Every structure is written in structure tokens, then in C-alpha cells.
Amino acid sequence: MIVDIHAHYFPKAYNESLLSIGGRSVPEGARALTARPLRSDGPEQIATRLEQMDDAGVQMQVLSPAASPPYAEKEADAVAAARLINDTYAELAARHPGRFNAVVSLPLPHIDASLREMARGLDQLGMLGVSMTCSCFDRSTAEAEFEPLYAEMNRRGAVLNYHPIQNGICSPMINDYKFTVAVGASLEDTAIVLHLIARRVPERYPNITYVVPHLGGLIPMQLQRLDNQVPSRYPDLPERPSVTARRFYYDTVGHGSHAALLCAWKAFGADHLVAGSDYPVLMAFETYRQTFQYVRECGLPEADAERILHHNAQIVLGLPH
Numbered sequence: 208m209i210v211d212i213h214a215h216y217f218p219k220a221y222n223e224s225l226l227s228i229g230g231r232s233v234p235e236g237a238r239a240l241t242a243r244p245l246r247s248d249g250p251e252q253i254a255t256r257l258e259q260m261d262d263a264g265v266q267m268q269v270l271s272p273a274a275s276p277p278y279a280e281k282e283a284d285a286v287a288a289a290r291l292i293n294d295t296y297a298e299l300a301a302r303h304p305g306r307f308n309a310v311v312s313l314p315l316p317h318i319d320a321s322l323r324e325m326a327r328g329l330d331q332l333g334m335l336g337v338s339m340t341c342s343c344f345d346r347s348t349a350e351a352e353f354e355p356l357y358a359e360m361n362r363r364g365a366v367l368n369y370h371p372i373q374n375g376i377c378s379p380m381i382n383d384y385k386f387t388v389a390v391g392a393s394l395e396d397t398a399i400v401l402h403l404i405a406r407r408v409p410e411r412y413p414n415i416t417y418v419v420p421h422l423g424g425l426i427p428m429q430l431q432r433l434d435n436q437v438p439s440r441y442p443d444l445p446e447r448p449s450v451t452a453r454r455f456y457y458d459t460v461g462h463g464s465h466a467a468l469l470c471a472w473k474a475f476g477a478d479h480l481v482a483g484s485d486y487p488v489l490m491a492f493e494t495y496r497q498t499f500q501y502v503r504e505c506g507l508p509e510a511d512a513e514r515i516l517h518h519n520a521q522i523v524l525g526l527p528h
Contacts, residue, residue, distance in 0.1 A: 208266035209499055210520040212368070213420055213458045213483030215273040216307075218295045221288065225275055228284045231344055253299070256486075257306065263496040268486065269524070270296050270309040271338040274373040278315045278343055285314030289324050297332040310338040310368045316346070318355050325359060335524045336366030336416075341399040345377050349402035361412035366523060368418045371395035396424030400452055404437075409454055410445045416523055417455040420483065422467050426452055427474035456523055458483030459515060463493055465505035477511035481520040 260268065277288030289312050296309035311328030313321035328334040337360055339348050346352070348369075360367055375381035375391030376398055382391065396419055403409060409417065419426075433448035444451075453475055460483045461467040471480060484498045503512045521528030 209264050209482050209516055210524065210526060211260075211265050211268045211484050211486065212418065212481050212520045212524070213370075213460055214268035214270055214486040215488070216268075216270045216296065216299070217272070217275075218292070221272065221277075221292050221295060222275070224288050224291055225277070228279050228281075228288065231278075231280060253303075257303070259495040260306065263494075263499055265484075265495075265499070267305060267526075268307055268484075269335060269368075269520075270299075270307060271368060271370060272312055273485075273488075274340070274371060276315070276338070276340050276370075276372070277312050278340075280344075282314065282317040282320055285317055286320050286324070289314035289320075290327075293324065293328050293332060293334070297334070300333075308333070308335050310334060310336040310366070312338050313356070315339070315343045315348075316352070318352070321356055322359055325356070329363065329365070335526075336368055336418075338368050338370065340370050340372035341395040342372055342374060342377075345374060347399065347402045349399060349406050349408055351406075357408060357412045357415065361414045364414045364416075366416045366418060368420075369396070369399050370420055393421055393424035396421050397426055397429075398424075400424070400426050400455065403455075404433075404444070404448050404451045405441055407443075407445065409451055418458065418481065418523065419455050420458050420485070421460045422471040422480075423452070423455070423457040423475070426457075427467075427470045430474055453479060455479065456481050456519070459499075459502055460485045460489070461501075462489060463497065463501045465501065468502065468505050469507070472507060472511065477507070477514050478519065480515045481523055482516050483520075 272292055277285055279285035292312050300307045311325055311334045371392040375387035376394045430449035437448045456479050458481050489498050518528045
């Protein structure tokens, strides 16, 4: 069975909470996602979701709030939103044992509060890892101010799932042309890998399992160029950038592109690709079943497709496989 490491769930109360906080708590690219009727916590929506999971051969979804994390300028607002989303996920998992779990959402940019919520989510709620977006209020989450979080995740040997926040890497060359989501999300994925490499985060926090979404954005196509040109700018790197990039895991969300998946497979190897769907985003274009089926259709060796679909996410998350 498949463990979907990249799925989303939008409780109505949480959406309303973010909208009531307003301001920078709802990134421009995520406002439509948060405001439109994407509620997914009604009984009929949960029943439909479980039917779709059964049809796709998905045993479990690992939930996170996509580009609408519980970030707020006021700590109290961020903490209330984080507790709401984490408690809601935990309650859903308790109602449907073995079908749902989650990664802990943190009340950033408030570090001490985030450390407390991380502990609550992992130790009390039984969550499988930690969720962070690629940036927080236009600051890369690889920056120094977030290092206490990395230190704690490293101490715990935690899984860290990244997700774009839909700010188009703060670039008018992306956002002014309305490519914030279509292209900007992939650029955010690319940027967090580059930032982690440049700041030597994996070297200093090697016990974290880093999971990057959407096949790593541009990274699969850049490995040789990074090896050729980055060392002159960062002469103290402990290893070639491609070696560090291959230490991460990348989910299979690729909008059905055989070329993109094959590129990531050749770049990272089958062992570092994990099954993900971006549920329900891609369902505007393909069925939930097809989101995974394309892994078998693109020409990978059968053993590699089997490993990607049925084993790697379980290994990463410490689940039976």
C-alpha cells in the first residue's frame, strides 16, 4: 500500500482562523486557496477522501496545511492557529486509525513557541515529523534564526517536510507575470535546497531527514552545473553540492510529467523518491489514482517503481513496509 507523504487537509475553522488573523499570515499566493470553499472536514468530504484513497491503493495520508501554515506576527495568534490545525489533524487520525497522520505545523516565526509545539505534536499527538515552508515572512527557513528548530529536530532524528508558501521567491519577475504558483512553487523548492547547501545545514544537522516536494523543482537538472560553479563561491563546502542534494528525499508530485520524474530518478536515484500527491490540488487535472499511476507508466524499472510507491515513504517515516 502507498503512504502519501504530501497531502493536505483544510478544516473550515482553521481557514476562518487564518482569515481572521489576516495580514502577512495569509501569503498573497495562498489567499485564494484559503478563501475559496475548500473545506474538507465535513463527513461527506472525509468519506469521499477515504474512497479515493482506497481506489488509489493509499493506506495513509500524511497531512499538512499546504501554503497556509499557522504563521502570524503576534505569537498568540500563531500559537492558537498551530494548536488548532495540529489538534484537528490528530483528531482525524484518531477517528480513522492507520489512515491519517500528520507533520507538526509550527507557529513561526516564534522560535520558543515553535519548539514547544514541536514537542507537543511529536510527543503527545504522535505526529510523524515536522512541517516548515520554504520561507517565513520572506525569510528563508534555512536562515540562522531558525537554527534552534534544526538543532531540536537533529536531536530527535526527525523528518522535516518542506512546502512552498507561494510567494514566488519574492520576485516581481515571477509574481507580476502571474506565475506565482505555476512556476514560483518549483523555484521555492529549488531555493530551499540551495540555501540548505550554502548554509551547510545538512552537515551540521545530519540526523534530520529532509523531504523536499515536487521532485525538487529545478534541482534535478542543475546538479552538474552546481558542482562546476558553486565551489568558487562557497569554497568551504564539505562536499560537492550534488552529493548534499542527493542526501535529501523528494516527493513524486510532478503533475504527471514523465520527463520530470525520469529526470529526478536519474538525478537522485529511486531510493530518494517518495510517494506524494499534493492532494487535492492535482485533482483539478487528474484522478487521485493517476497521480500515483504515472510512476508506473513513465518507463522506470518495475522494481524502482515498486520501491518508490510502496516502500520509501514508509522507511523515511519509520512505518512498517
